[in-house]
């Protein structure tokens with residue numbers, strides 16, 4: 224659609240009036256300019272930019288451009304196809320599609336040949352920086368500063384020489400709410416198209432969706448929208464959530480609806496955002512994968528939710544409990560971690576005790592600690608306890624998971640950067656984790672996954688005890704205690720050439736190995752500790768656990784270690800009725816409950832007891848007895864057992880479910896099969 228010439232003229236006239244007011248009279252025009260453009264003009268004036276400046280700034284050198292492209296590799300990878308598609312839509316309209324990094328440096332562009340030549344005259348080309356502080360008001364640079372989509376048309380450009388351009392740009396945000404880049408369509412101002420900004424916005428939404436999905440391909444993703452038909456569209460909100468309910472990332476739509484701030488806003492759990500327990504939502508989704516769930520947000524509105532990429536423990540939950548949040552502990556993640564000490568971790572297991580004793584010996588001595596162990600055994604908790612128990616306990620404990628952040632961000636996360644140093648940089652720069660940990664402990668989780676290039680830089684920091692932020696020439700002394708963790712055998716990674724040998728010797732002066740939960744002898748103590756945390760504030764007299772559940776816990780192989788046990792307890796607590804204060808088999812996830820630990824243990828244990836030994840009362844007897852003597856199918860035997868128990872309890876489904884050791888939901892399903 225082309226803007227009618229008379230409308231365009233009217234807009235151009237009011238802007239040229241505003242220009243006269245602003246530049247000739249030095250006044251602030253009250254009309255004629257959109258507020259973001261006026262703000263930008265004022266910034267340019269206070270920054271001393273001359274609107275008549277004709278001096279051209281050379282684009283960055285090939286190597287700087289290539290560095291910038293490397294830093295934005297993920298953005299470029301996902302933007303390429305989208306840019307081509309957008310270019311198809313605007314081909315032959317005298318325009319170009321541009322991708323810039325967070326400094327406004329153009330990384331890539333596709334354009335009509337006749338316009339590209341003109342654009343190059345004002346350095347609208349790869350390697351050129353369109354930062355507002357350098358080029359005055361322009362869509363790319365101003366969108367970065369405003370953090371919002373911008374159209375800058377003709378004479379709205381601060382520099383007069385850019386007045387022939389019309390540009391529409393929108394910032395691209397990462398799942399952490401940080402700026403990742405800018406997408407722009409620029410063209411000849413005489414060909415201004417009103418819908419261009421809409422096209423840019425849509426393309427950015429698509430790009431953000433692709434970035435989000437690529438980053439969290441292996442995580443649980445929650446898509447939601449107040450209207451069911453919008454779930455699956457570009458307008459849906461998206462959250463990535465860890466198996467234990469911590470928010471890992473959110474797209475801009477979700478951020479807005481849920482009131483999440485950028486960056487550290489992620490340190491929240493699902494139940495602080497929705498009036499539902501995460502385990503229950505997963506279970507509902509697993510039971511009816513094609514259905515949308517209706518959930519209430521803590522902020523008030525209800526939304527339709529779809530769970531994607533689910534890989535968490537499936538838990539059987541009665542439907543009616545989904546919105547019952549009275550027991551869904553809506554607490555921030557990891558709230559118990561800050562106070563933990565090495566003494567607090569000593570709960571009677573010999574192998575763990577050995578690790579604790581060894582760690583204690585190196586405390587206060589400048590010896591890096593390497594913690595090894597399977598995922599979920601408590602490596603991070605151990606690191607925190609080590610920090611809290613030592614002389615640095617008043618200093619910061621700073622954690623960085625090397626496997627969880629994109630490779631191109633590790634450098635800036637670890638070393639920090641100076642303002643304007645590179646793509647993704649905030650203007651004021653940022654202090655890296657190494658510096659943040661000064662005087663305290665830096666915990667590098669999954670160090671085995673650190674990229675080789677970073678390993679070399681980290682080694683230098685450890686040797687020189689100083690850090691040089693990206694883009695800076697100055698090195699800053701750092702005093703840190705280093706604790707690293709890995710679930711890999713680092714020595715093997717060294718052999719495979721994935722981990723530097725010199726760094727290996729630096730980080731593993733002392734290695735402690737935490738035992739997997741299945742091998743621990745103190746499971747009862749751990750269960751009690753976890754239950755205290757999960758059930759805090761819930762029951763006056765506390766919550767207990769039945770002996771048969773406890774025995775099962777001691778025999779179960781726990782492939783997900785303490786994290787899995789914690790989840791199971793969390794869900795069990797949420798499933799307790801108001802008048803119940805003991806966790807029984809009926810409160811356990813069906814998947815766990817139906818597991819034969821012998822098979823599951825992968826031959827790790829020889830003496831496990833099948834979960835069917837939970838079933839108390841007459842119901843368990845026919846199953847065990849008749850398997851060996853009767854040729855009937857297991858289904859028939861099961862239905863028989865259900866019928867017997869239902870008769871005995873006078874048709875009370877809750878009581879029968881308890882007797883049979885299954886949830887009411889499961890029993891209803893099985894009863895449905897009988898009818």
Ligand SMILES: Nc1ncnc2c1ncn2[C@@H]1O[C@H](COP(=O)(O)OP(=O)(O)OP(=O)(O)O)[C@@H](O)[C@H]1O
Pocket residue numbers: 560568596597598599600601602603604605668708710749752753785786789
């Ligand atoms: N002894 C314990 N007592 C109570 N909670 C524990 C204990 N050990 C671990 N946890 C809890 O189990 C969960 C997993 O622990 P943590 O994150 O420290 O494990 P990890 O080995 O670092 O896992 P990963 O390798 O996946 O990063 C955490 O929520 C932690 O608080």
